[in-house]
Structure formats: structure tokens, C-alpha cells
Amino acid sequence: MSRNIVMTVSYDGTTYSGFQSQPSGNTIQDIVETAIHSLTGEQLRIIGSGRTDAGVHARGQVFNFHTESRIPQERWALAMNTRLPDDIVILEAWEAPEAFHARHSAKxxxxxxxxxxxxxxxxxxxxxxxxxxxxxxxxxxxxxxxxxxxxxxxxxxxxxxxxxxxxxxxxxxxxxxxxxxxxxxxxxxxxxxxxxxxxxxxxxxxxxxxxxxxxxxxxxxxxxxxxxxxxxxxxxxxxxxxxxxxxx
Amino acid sequence: MSRNIVMTVSYDGTTYSGFQSQPSGNTIQDIVETAIHSLTGEQLRIIGSGRTDAGVHARGQVFNFHTESRIPQERWALAMNTRLPDDIVILEAWEAPEAFHARHSAKxxxxxxxxxxxxxxxxxxxxxxxxxxxxxxxxxxxxxxxxxxxxxxxxxxxxxxxxxxxxxxxxxxxxxxxxxxxxxxxxxxxxxxxxxxxxxxxxxxxxxxxxxxxxxxxxxxxxxxxxxxxxxxxxxxxxxxxxxxxxx
CATH class of the missing domain: 3.30.70.660 (Pseudouridine synthase I, catalytic domain, C-terminal subdomain)
Known part of the structure; x- marks a missing residue:
């Protein structure tokens, strides 16, 4: 059964074209998905709580994704950070119930x-x-x-x-x-x-x-x-x- | 008679090879001297309070120089800042007695x-x-x-x-x-x-x-x-x- 992993991510948006993936690339989502692929071998899409514009920063953006990976919850953040550039940092990672959706569940x-x-x-x-x-x-x-x-x-x-x-x-x-x-x-x-x-x-x-x-x-x-x-x-x-x- | 102008400068040293001019260039001193040249037409050397290493930052570095320029004291900072990159900012400028020396006078x-x-x-x-x-x-x-x-x-x-x-x-x-x-x-x-x-x-x-x-x-x-x-x-x-x- 797949797991629903949630992460809090902080980023310096200065050099990026915003959070959400787009054809021209260079987005936070693209970079995070590449790091997940490098870690788990899975080509998957993350769900952000919402977009941020080009150049906008985040102290605590939240996203989730469904994975088959068995990596323990407490190892995700460090494993991701070693694969991310230094202007994108995962602060926390945890496993959520199947129904959790970073955008729909946000209050x-x-x-x-x-x-x-x-x-x-x-x-x-x-x-x-x-x-x-x-x-x-x-x-x-x-x-x-x-x-x-x-x-x-x-x-x-x-x-x-x-x-x-x-x-x-x-x-x-x-x-x-x-x-x-x-x-x-x-x-x-x-x-x-x-x-x-x-x-x-x-x-x-x-x-x-x-x-x-x-x-x-x-x-x-x-x-x-x-x-x-x-x-x-x-x-x-x-x-x-x-x-x-x-x-x- | 030449004037002795003193400035306080703040810089993000991340991309520079330190404060003091060196043959390979890319120093704070080089950039500041270029801005002074652009402003006054003078090719002169500034005297820093001391060096800072490559990558080191400054909140309040001090330097002085002798100039023939008649630019009023209160206009120097803005005139310099319009000629400097955004990681080097002149915070203050004032005229000092002839004997003031940014390095020797520092206490x-x-x-x-x-x-x-x-x-x-x-x-x-x-x-x-x-x-x-x-x-x-x-x-x-x-x-x-x-x-x-x-x-x-x-x-x-x-x-x-x-x-x-x-x-x-x-x-x-x-x-x-x-x-x-x-x-x-x-x-x-x-x-x-x-x-x-x-x-x-x-x-x-x-x-x-x-x-x-x-x-x-x-x-x-x-x-x-x-x-x-x-x-x-x-x-x-x-x-x-x-x-x-x-x-x-």
C-alpha cells in the first residue's frame, strides 16, 4: 500500500520561476520531484498547498505525495536535503492519512x-x-x-x-x-x-x-x-x- | 585643496574576492573605485580600515579617499549607490580633517x-x-x-x-x-x-x-x-x- 508523505519546505525563490511546474522548467516543484526521483526511483507529482509566483519565497510551504518507498518518516528530510540545492530546504516530513491533500485540506x-x-x-x-x-x-x-x-x-x-x-x-x-x-x-x-x-x-x-x-x-x-x-x-x-x- | 571623504559601506561578500584590490580583480575596493571614477572622473585609491577575506561580509566597513570633487557631503552616498551593484551599499559619507586615515585612525x-x-x-x-x-x-x-x-x-x-x-x-x-x-x-x-x-x-x-x-x-x-x-x-x-x- 502506498504511503502519503507530507513535507514542509522553505525556499529562497530569487532564482526560480515559482513553485508550480511549468513547461519552461526551473520551478521548486520540478527540483523537488527530481530529488524524490533520485531518492526513490519514482517519477511522481507532488501536490503543493498552492502556487507561489516567480521570485516569491516560502518559509513553510507544504506539499504531499504518494509513494511506495519504505524510507522511515524521520529519514526523509535529511535524505531530500542532501539532494536539493542550498536554496531549497525540507524542514519536516511526516506520514499522513491517505485522504490528506496539501491543497484541499488546507484551512x-x-x-x-x-x-x-x-x-x-x-x-x-x-x-x-x-x-x-x-x-x-x-x-x-x-x-x-x-x-x-x-x-x-x-x-x-x-x-x-x-x-x-x-x-x-x-x-x-x-x-x-x-x-x-x-x-x-x-x-x-x-x-x-x-x-x-x-x-x-x-x-x-x-x-x-x-x-x-x-x-x-x-x-x-x-x-x-x-x-x-x-x-x-x-x-x-x-x-x-x-x-x-x-x-x- | 583636496577634501578627505570618509564613507561607511555595507557589503554582501558572497561573490567577491575580499575587500582589498588584487591583480585578479573582483574586490570591493575595485568596484568602489570604479564607481568613484564614474562619478568624479578621478582615478584614485581608497584606504580601507583593513582587509576582509574573500566571502566575508561587512555591515560597517569604513574607507576614505582624497578628492578634488566639489560634490556636497550629503549627496555622495546616493550618487555612489546609483553606480554600485546592489550587494554593495554606501550607508553614510562625510568630510573628515586632512589627517584622518581609515586604517591608522581606527581605535x-x-x-x-x-x-x-x-x-x-x-x-x-x-x-x-x-x-x-x-x-x-x-x-x-x-x-x-x-x-x-x-x-x-x-x-x-x-x-x-x-x-x-x-x-x-x-x-x-x-x-x-x-x-x-x-x-x-x-x-x-x-x-x-x-x-x-x-x-x-x-x-x-x-x-x-x-x-x-x-x-x-x-x-x-x-x-x-x-x-x-x-x-x-x-x-x-x-x-x-x-x-x-x-x-x-
């Missing part, structure tokens, strides 16, 4: 967007933070975020290239944390549309700059029109923070 | 060595931290560091390739800071020999692993013999933290 997903407010960018976080040296009104951004909480049609906050038939999603929490010059935007929801967190981040920066008011957000959601929201923030500031599943 | 220099104690390396700090997943006895390391404080002949803690005629240096402070899985070793002194902080870091890791006892350090210093100390820790964990000068 909550959290993303973090990082803004570096220093006068000049910090070289050590330049690939993981968006540099925004001019002042941001954090209080206004906090107020604007409250309008995104709850169930909404997020058409205004997704790329017009979205292929999803429905754009209603629920944001459970959205908050800002300050750590000296760094400003972190966290957003937790039941699922996210294509570019959704990046458009939220770009819109929040416009609010912080005073180009938009917090009270503009409800009309922006109601418009159901991408042109009504702010810009799509650059990919390198974004990180898939974690994915939560129901306790078994 | 204290601090280095930081970063150890990542996670089971698997953190992808986002993999270029800035040495991965050491097995346990380290931090208390023993702290005790060992106390034996390095003061004026000593550090011949045992420098590369046999050192070209310095004298190996007596003073360490003012040496301490460890813990931040979750990260362990930082800070060392402040009046000057450092070739590979000195990396050999101190490598020796401290041997103490942490129990391969050496804190009480072994005095004999190691007294031996005046490189083979008596621990290994040279890898370059990528090291960062020149700051350089201090007397108040004018």
Missing part, C-alpha cells in the same frame, strides 16, 4: 510581506524585502487593513489574468508588525487569488503614502475591478509564511 | 560571527551564517572567551601566511549573544591578524563541542603556534560589524 494560509524603510537598502535582506525609503503612515495602513477582514469578492485584488471561476475569499486576520526599520505585513486567509497578497501590499503602501485613504477600501472591494486597487508590489518582498491544517 | 574594530544551530540551515541566512546543527555548550564557550581578553601574542590565532611582523594585539571585549537558533560571537579589538576572528570562531566551536576545554586557551596562546588552536571557521559566517574612531 488557513499566512503570507508575510516585508518592507525595508531604511534610507538605503540593507544588503543582507535586499532579496527578501521591498525597499521603501520614504515615510509610511503605519496607523492609516492598520486602519485600511481592517476593511479587508472577512468574506469578500476580491476581484479588485487579483490579476486580470486570474483563471479562478470565483473570487470570494475570507481574510481571517491582517496585521502589521514593526521591527526597527522593517515593516511586516501579515495576511491570513482561507485561500488567496493570483497576485492577491502583492496587490494588498501595493495598496497598503499607497495608503501609507497618503495616495489612498483607509475609507477608500470598501468601495474598492465593491467595485469588483482590478483597476480600482493599488499596484502589485514586487515579488521579492513576499513570503509564504505557513499553511495550517485541521488537527487529525 | 576599535568589531567583528560578528554567526552560527545557525537549526537542524537544517535557514535558507534566508544560509549565506550569512555557518550551519552547526549539533549541540554547542555555550557556557564553556563564554568561559573560553574570557581567556582571550587583553593584550596577547595571537600567533596561534593567525594564518601561517600572515605577513605582519608583530602578532601582539589587544582584544577589548568578546561575547556571545543568543537569538533563538542563532548564536552570535562578537569580538572587539584594536586590530586583527589574517584569519584571526575565523580561527577564534573555529576554536570556540571546538570548545562548544567539548573537543577543547576553556582552560586550554592560555596554553594555546602561550604556544605561539598556529597548530595549537582550532580550525579556521568558514568565511561566510563572518561580518565586519563596525569600526570606531576617536571623537574629533
Amino acid at each position: 488557513r494560509k499566512t503570507y508575510r510581506y516585508t518592507i525595508d524603510r531604511r534610507k538605503f537598502p540593507d544588503v543582507f535582506s535586499r532579496m527578501y524585502a521591498f525597499h521603501h525609503p520614504t515615510p509610511l503612515q503605519v496607523g492609516a495602513m492598520r486602519e485600511a487593513l481592517t476593511h479587508l477582514i472577512g468574506e469578500h469578492d476580491f476581484t479588485s485584488f487579483t490579476s486580470i489574468q486570474s483563471t479562478q471561476p470565483h473570487h470570494v475569499r475570507t481574510i481571517f486576520e491582517a496585521w502589521l508588525e514593526e521591527d526597527g526599520p522593517l515593516l511586516y505585513l501579515f495576511v491570513t486567509g482561507n485561500g488567496f487569488l493570483y497576485n492577491m497578497v502583492r496587490i494588498i501590499a501595493g495598496t497598503m503602501m499607497w495608503v501609507g503614502e497618503g495616495k489612498l485613504a483607509p475609507a477608500d477600501i470598501p468601495a474598492m472591494l465593491a467595485a469588483v475591478d482590478r483597476t480600482c486597487a493599488g499596484p502589485t508590489a514586487m515579488a521579492h518582498g513576499l513570503m509564504l509564511w505557513n499553511v495550517e491544517y485541521p488537527a487529525e | 576599535r574594530k568589531t567583528y560578528r560571527y554567526t552560527i545557525d544551530r537549526r537542524k537544517f540551515p535557514d535558507v534566508f541566512s544560509r549565506m550569512y551564517a555557518f550551519h552547526h546543527p549539533t549541540p554547542l555548550q555555550v557556557g564553556a564557550m563564554r568561559e573560553a572567551l574570557t581567556h582571550l581578553i587583553g593584550e596577547h601574542d595571537f600567533t596561534s590565532f593567525t594564518s601561517i601566511q600572515s605577513t605582519q611582523p608583530h602578532h601582539v594585539r589587544t582584544i577589548f571585549e568578546a561575547w556571545l549573544e543568543e537569538d533563538g537558533p542563532l548564536l552570535y560571537l562578537f569580538v572587539t579589538g584594536n586590530g586583527f591578524l589574517y584569519n584571526m576572528v575565523r580561527i577564534i570562531a573555529g576554536t570556540m566551536m571546538w570548545v562548544g563541542e567539548g573537543k577543547l576545554a576553556p582552560a586550554d586557551i592560555p596554553a594555546m596562546l602561550a604556544a605561539v603556534d598556529r597548530t595549537c588552536a582550532g580550525p579556521t571557521a568558514m568565511a561566510h559566517g563572518l561580518m565586519l560589524w563596525n569600526v570606531e574612531y576617536p571623537a574629533e
